[in-house]
Amino acid sequence: MVNLNGNTCEESTPILTLSNRGLNYGDAVFETLRYTAGKIFFWEDHYFRLMASMRILRMEIPMNFTMEFLESEIVKTIDASGDKNESLRIKLLVWRKEGGKYTPQTRDIDYAISIEKLANPFYTIEDTSCEVELFKDHFVIADLLSTLKSTNRLVNILGSIYAQENGYANCLLLNEKKQVIEALNGNIFLLKGNTVKTPPLSDGCLNGITRKQLIEIIKTIPEFVFEETSISPFELQKADEIFVTNVISGIIPITKYRKKEFGNSFAKMILPKLSLKGRMS
Known part of the structure; x- marks a missing residue:
């Protein structure tokens, strides 16, 4: 309909x-x-x-x-x-x-x-493989337009084709400064120790709704420090967890990037908080 x-x-x-x-x-x-x-x-x-x-x-x-x-x-x-x-x-x-x-x-x-x-009425984290790679054929130009949910998504389309042709579940997009800004289908968060990072909007990432909710949630957890800061590709292999966020899936943990494999315990911990926030909104 x-x-x-x-x-x-x-x-x-x-x-x-x-x-x-x-x-x-x-x-x-x-x-x-x-x-x-x-x-x-x-x-x-x-x-x-x-x-x-x-x-x-x-x-x-x-x-x-x-x-x-x-x-x-x-x-x-x-x-x-x-x-x-x-x-x-x-x-x-x-x-x-x-x-x-x-x-x-x-x-x-x-x-x-x-x-x-939708097949699933709830936000869940499946124990399935999600291997990613950088998409470097084209870059997102960081400006106000790149933060919008517009129909100008050629970089995401070409990145999705690249992922499909090379057997990856997803790809990470870069801006013109070669900073990691987001995945093909959502914003990204990186956990190292007790510090959680996500790129700022000024780097060109989508102004995601779930991104906003998770920032608010993470700031309420005293055991963790939140930083909205640029992420270099070199940081990816040093991370303990990396996950993608969007309003349909909630949180999608990345399991592997090149030779590094990641956990998902933090993602599993905050997912119920996101679900509750969605039901209460």
């Missing part, structure tokens, strides 16, 4: 034309949401990130685009699908209306909401 500008229709219904600006120019932003037990995890944070992204891209935000309105549209889409008792991945996509080339004819927007069932 898809919701296009407030009208629900079957997923097979054509909703885009060849003039769509998201298709032609990547003139679009999106939010990926997790819905479990009738709850959208971290909805307020998602909403404000979407509004900030639209402002940065100079889209015209409709007067009715309130947090309550968009939540009601999401719920309407779920109800129409008959999947309200399922755990779902929800995509809220916003693009500028058709017209113009690089210079748009209007700043008004269209939006679509789509849903997909």
Whole structure:
């Protein structure tokens, strides 16, 4: 089931034309949401990130685009699908209306909401292999645009193809200064001793919702020190744990990078705290 500008229709219904600006120019932003037990995890944070992204891209935000309105549209889409008792991945996509080339004819927007069932209703950590490598064919240019959840994700696509062709579960992306900034599908955290690090937004990483939640959680644990600081590739093999975070999977521990294997005890310790925070949000 898809919701296009407030009208629900079957997923097979054509909703885009060849003039769509998201298709032609990547003139679009999106939010990926997790819905479990009738709850959208971290909805307020998602909403404000979407509004900030639209402002940065100079889209015209409709007067009715309130947090309550968009939540009601999401719920309407779920109800129409008959999947309200399922755990779902929800995509809220916003693009500028058709017209113009690089210079748009209007700043008004269209939006679509789509849903997909999730296999697991809970955040879990599976004891499966997750070997990673650096993706060095292309770099993320660190600026404000690289922190947005936009449809301009060619580096992630090419990195995913590289990982698939070379038998890796994931790849780590670098900025133009050769600093590690994130994984293909989420932010990264590194644990060494009792210090937990994650790259700052100024290094070009995605302004992740789960990243924000975990920073808040880690700062409340007195046994650990948190640092938002640049991470060099040389630090990876010295780490005790490295894990990837996103709102759908929660925490994904990396098990191997080159010859170094990693544990996941810290990740397992904080995952229940993240789950509780999501249910309480």
